[in-house]
Amino acid sequence: MIDENDRAWMREAIALARTKGTSPQDTPIAAIIVLDGLELIEQHHVWKLNRVGVTHLGIPI
Secondary structure (H helix, E strand, O other): OOOHHHHHHHHHHHHHHHOOOOOHHHOOOEEEEEEOOEEEEEEEOOOEEEOOEEEOOOOOO
């Protein structure tokens, strides 16, 4: 079930994505991974060419 904490984290992810702009060409995408109410990592869209293709949202694990 979605609660107010979930909504707050989604607002944070949207705000992070908007740091890249709002144009689709700027690819305003972001993610925040949360466990038990604690932020583990956040990242916005990163585009780079690598040896096996294109990396889009790189979150090291």
